[in-house]
Amino acid sequence: MTSNFKPEIVKFDLKTYVMQPFKMGRQVKLGDLKEYFNDLEAAAQILSKGKNPIVYEYYQYTTPEIEGHLTFGVTTIYPGNVGKEYYMTRGHYHKKDAAEIYLGLSGKGSLLMQTKEGEVTYLDLKPSSIGYVPPGWGHRTINTGIEKLVFYFVYPSDSGHDYELVKEKGFAKIVIEENGVTKVIDNPRF
Ligand code: F6R
Ligand code: ZN
Secondary structure, eight states: OOOSOOOOOOEEOTTTOOEESOSEEEEEEHHHHGGGSSOHHHHHHHHHTTOOOEEEEEEEEOOOSSTTOEEEEEEEEOSOEETTEEOBOOOBEESSOOOEEEEEEESOEEEEEEOTTSOEEEEEEOTTOEEEEOTTOEEEEEEOSSSOEEEEEEEETTOOEEOHHHHHHOOSEEEEEETTEEEEEEOTTO
16 A cells, blocks of 8 residues: 555653654543542542542554554553552543554553453553454553553554443453452442
């Protein structure tokens, strides 16, 4: 396929995980994300104290959203909890059945995936681990550690993102900390 898009080198600092140039970035704060957490009261309480912490942010190198291109970038999830639930991304399905790769760079976390048919998988995401999200699997990442969880991602640029299903029901499982122990339990709201 011919393309007007020109080849380019993107600089990626392996100590700070800063990418240059990046063409899009987003910070997601608790206020944007509150209804995705199970403990709505805990979220409201944090926000009522005038705090609106950043839960995660991502920077990506954006290419045309057409077949053949890839989009890649870096996501950082800050350490923290809302009630017992760890900080996490919203999570989504790709509109077009498309796979995605996650490479753990620093910190400790997990990759929660599920199909629309109800199959669920929970995998560790840490440095030197590559998570493969197969086509059709909804995915969310969770920071289960005490430091930032940083990972690199790459997916086909024409994938599209569907947040509605997750917004409505969440994932079948939630990841919580109880007495210092990480637990994956059934989501009471699912
Ligand atoms: C892209 C992808 C990641 C996430 C990012 C934030 O398909 O899976 O880049 O988008 O980690 O998560 P969401 O998009 O669920 O807010
Ligand atoms: Zn994705």
